Amino acid sequence: MSDGLTIHEAAQTTGWSPRMLRYLERVGLVDPPRTEAGYRVFGPGELQRLRTLRELLARFECQLSDVAFAKRMRDDAELRQAVGRWLESEPRRPEGVATDDWLRWEQEKHQRLLALADAA
Amino acid sequence: MSDGLTIHEAAQTTGWSPRMLRYLERVGLVDPPRTEAGYRVFGPGELQRLRTLRELLARFECQLSDVAFAKRMRDDAELRQAVGRWLESEPRRPEGVATDDWLRWEQEKHQRLLALADAA
DNA sequence: GCAACGTTAGCACTCCCGTGTCAAGGTTTT
DNA sequence: AAAACCTTGACACGGGAGTGCTAACGTTGC
Numbered sequence: 592m593s594d595g596l597t598i599h600e601a602a603q604t605t606g607w608s609p610r611m612l613r614y615l616e617r618v619g620l621v622d623p624p625r626t627e628a629g630y631r632v633f634g635p636g637e638l639q640r641l642r643t644l645r646e647l648l649a650r651f652e653c654q655l656s657d658v659a660f661a662k663r664m665r666d667d668a669e670l671r672q673a674v675g676r677w678l679e680s681e682p683r684r685p686e687g688v689a690t691d692d693w694l695r696w697e698q699e700k701h702q703r704l705l706a707l708a709d710a711a
Numbered sequence: 712m713s714d715g716l717t718i719h720e721a722a723q724t725t726g727w728s729p730r731m732l733r734y735l736e737r738v739g740l741v742d743p744p745r746t747e748a749g750y751r752v753f754g755p756g757e758l759q760r761l762r763t764l765r766e767l768l769a770r771f772e773c774q775l776s777d778v779a780f781a782k783r784m785r786d787d788a789e790l791r792q793a794v795g796r797w798l799e800s801e802p803r804r805p806e807g808v809a810t811d812d813w814l815r816w817e818q819e820k821h822q823r824l825l826a827l828a829d830a831a
Numbered sequence: 832g833c834a835a836c837g838t839t840a841g842c843a844c845t846c847c848c849g850t851g852t853c854a855a856g857g858t859t860t861t
Numbered sequence: 862a863a864a865a866c867c868t869t870g871a872c873a874c875g876g877g878a879g880t881g882c883t884a885a886c887g888t889t890g891c
Binding site: 597598599613626628629630631 | 866867868869
């Protein structure tokens with residue numbers, strides 16, 4: 592069947608179940624091409640991506656919905672900006688904070704925002 | 712009681728229930744200061760923030776956990792980078808894509824990543 | 832000092848996510 | 862043509878998120 596694994600084979604080598612591979616497609620995290628007959632075909636790239644995703648979730652103890660949301664943010668500028676603005680709207684620092692600490696905080700704001708982009 | 716609203720008053724003017732205001736604190740999305748006796752005090756900033764949060768969730772149909780995750784990403788560089796790398800690892804473009812389209816895609820990658828930072 | 836409000840802790844309910852499994856039907860292989 | 866795959870769709874279940882309510886106890890205002 593040309594090159595690329597079938598869903599059970601892909602499940603085998605990635606550690607996901609076939610069921611989950613379909614689910615991951617459903618929530619938009621992967622999108623394997625299909626054969627004429629509609630069979631999913633998992634290429635090497637997709638396989639690597641699937642393994643990496645497992646590591647990601649395990650290492651940072653997060654959910655599929657979290658990664659899906661990160662993707663939404665990457666693709667939707669309006670959403671990204673709205674969330675970013677909200678996160679930066681934290682009100683009055685703790686009482687004990689000295690003014691120059693506050694200034695440093697303000698100065699680092701831009702830095703923190705830029706940091707959102709430092710993915711490879 | 713100095714300046715700032717009590718939890719029921721805050722609930723009134725923000726549209727959240729008192730229960731949810733406590734819950735929002737629990738998941739780290741707000742952090743109202745306390746009186747000596749331990750009563751939460753909601754200042755104008757916190758109130759605005761709470762209203763904005765409702766709008767955000769409604770407008771983009773997302774969950775508290777999504778916003779919480781965005782915050783985690785903002786604060787944890789390692790997480791942010793790992794997610795970013797994964798999102799950029801999408802394998803083979805659709806078959807029909809011409810080479811110069813692919814090139815444009817690659818060139819826009821940096822742009823897309825930078826875009827993550829354009830919040831206010 | 833009592834009424835009205837705050838605190839935390841806990842029970843309980845609904846809804847959705849992640850997951851398995853099975854059914855009915857099409858495809859590929861031998 | 863039968864065996865061994867694939868597809869979608871549905872029922873089902875455990876666990877966690879989001880939410881209300883009550884209990885037990887401390888604080889504030891009149």
